[in-house]
Amino acid sequence: MATDDSTRREMLKELIRQLHAGASPQEVKERFKQVLEGLSALEIAKIEEELIGEGISREEIQRLCEVHLAVFREQIERQREAVSIENPVHILREEHRILLGIAGKLDTIVNNIKRAEDKSGLDEKMTHLRSVVEDLLDAEKHYLREENVLFPILEKHGIKEPAAIMWMEHNQLREEKKRLHSLVENYDTMNLRDFQKQLSETAKSIVSTLSSHVFKENNILFPSALRVVKDDEWKEAGREFDEIGYCRFTPKDLVTKSRARGFAEPKLEALAAPEGLLQFETGMLSKDEVETILNALPVDITFIDKEDTVRYFSKAEKRIFVRAKAVIGRKVQLCHPQKSVHIVNGILESFKKGEKDVAEFWINFKGRLVHIRYFAVRDKDGKYLGTMEVTQDITDIKKVEGEKRLLDWKD
Numbered sequence: 001m002a003t004d005d006s007t008r009r010e011m012l013k014e015l016i017r018q019l020h021a022g023a024s025p026q027e028v029k030e031r032f033k034q035v036l037e038g039l040s041a042l043e044i045a046k047i048e049e050e051l052i053g054e055g056i057s058r059e060e061i062q063r064l065c066e067v068h069l070a071v072f073r074e075q076i077e078r079q080r081e082a083v084s085i086e087n088p089v090h091i092l093r094e095e096h097r098i099l100l101g102i103a104g105k106l107d108t109i110v111n112n113i114k115r116a117e118d119k120s121g122l123d124e125k126m127t128h129l130r131s132v133v134e135d136l137l138d139a140e141k142h143y144l145r146e147e148n149v150l151f152p153i154l155e156k157h158g159i160k161e162p163a164a165i166m167w168m169e170h171n172q173l174r175e176e177k178k179r180l181h182s183l184v185e186n187y188d189t190m191n192l193r194d195f196q197k198q199l200s201e202t203a204k205s206i207v208s209t210l211s212s213h214v215f216k217e218n219n220i221l222f223p224s225a226l227r228v229v230k231d232d233e234w235k236e237a238g239r240e241f242d243e244i245g246y247c248r249f250t251p252k253d254l255v256t257k258s259r260a261r262g263f264a265e266p267k268l269e270a271l272a273a274p275e276g277l278l279q280f281e282t283g284m285l286s287k288d289e290v291e292t293i294l295n296a297l298p299v300d301i302t303f304i305d306k307e308d309t310v311r312y313f314s315k316a317e318k319r320i321f322v323r324a325k326a327v328i329g330r331k332v333q334l335c336h337p338q339k340s341v342h343i344v345n346g347i348l349e350s351f352k353k354g355e356k357d358v359a360e361f362w363i364n365f366k367g368r369l370v371h372i373r374y375f376a377v378r379d380k381d382g383k384y385l386g387t388m389e390v391t392q393d394i395t396d397i398k399k400v401e402g403e404k405r406l407l408d409w410k411d
Helices: 002-020 025-031 039-054 058-063 064-080 087-116 123-137 140-155 161-185 191-229 231-244 253-259 287-296 340-353
Strands: 279-280 281-288 301-307 310-313 358-365 368-378 384-393
Touching: 002 039, 039 058, 039 161, 039 191, 058 161, 087 123, 087 140, 087 191, 087 231, 087 253, 123 161, 140 161, 140 191, 140 231, 161 191, 191 287, 310 368, 340 384
Parallel strands: none
Antiparallel strands: 279 281, 301 310, 301 384, 358 368, 368 384
């Protein structure tokens, strides 16, 4: 059986290689008719994974996804699985259905605007267009839930590359929607013919990209996830979906029904950290890692407990204000000039009463602009645990303009 599976996989990979070499989908379909029988979405995902591991780039796979689908479409549509209303995938699929409807509205509105001879009478159409653009931009939380919850789970199950390709398409859609938003924002300053031409091209690209993307996720990525992700992982995914939030067009009753299954909290014993590690809600770190992380932050931190006693300060390489270990155990009031103690007491009192959560100040210190903030530290039930002072040199931050993206980084 293992040999048969291996042979089948190699034949499917050869099928894709021939498509990349320029063979027609119809010709390949006929040649590999037998091996295509019973092909599942999970098999396609794993084959793409292996091909990328063997040297085909993600970009190449993504570029020819439409060609792959021309061959695989019949098989994967036939095997599309139903999904429980309680599964997070159900929400993603419903959002896809709504997004395709929004793309259809975009197409209709843009076609109407294209027929206009002048700008008079376009006010209502532009109002509708702006509403559609807002809906498309608000899909960001849909992408964030996939990228930060679903994709990492799939990676743990060995489905890394298909998720990475979908993330590439998310970024492509983000750029296209940004162009659309910019066009709409600059409508009043643009020549009508230029606006119509650029609007038509951008909308056409969004509709095409979105339609293709939705098909691939609905028919390959999601079915693959439903095959490999375990029930307890889906429950955790549901909790994290709730934390990230939903789109303004996500049906409220759908979210309510999904939550009705009751996302049980993970058992405490399941969270027991290995010896030498501290267990946090969002991960595990050693004491050395915690201390090094705190010292590496581009801010100075001091923590005062609920009794106003200094309990901790970070030891950054270049602190703004001097701190010595002798301060540990002192009342914070003794660390300030007498003339400002009443202000310190006022801040702490407002934190303890729950009246405020933040107090901030900024001063010029040795030619630098220093931002000083105090934050009330509370537990999950809102009980006051203490106050954290955060001091930061913002002189250079104030000079920042424009953008410098990750891709702009150089040694």
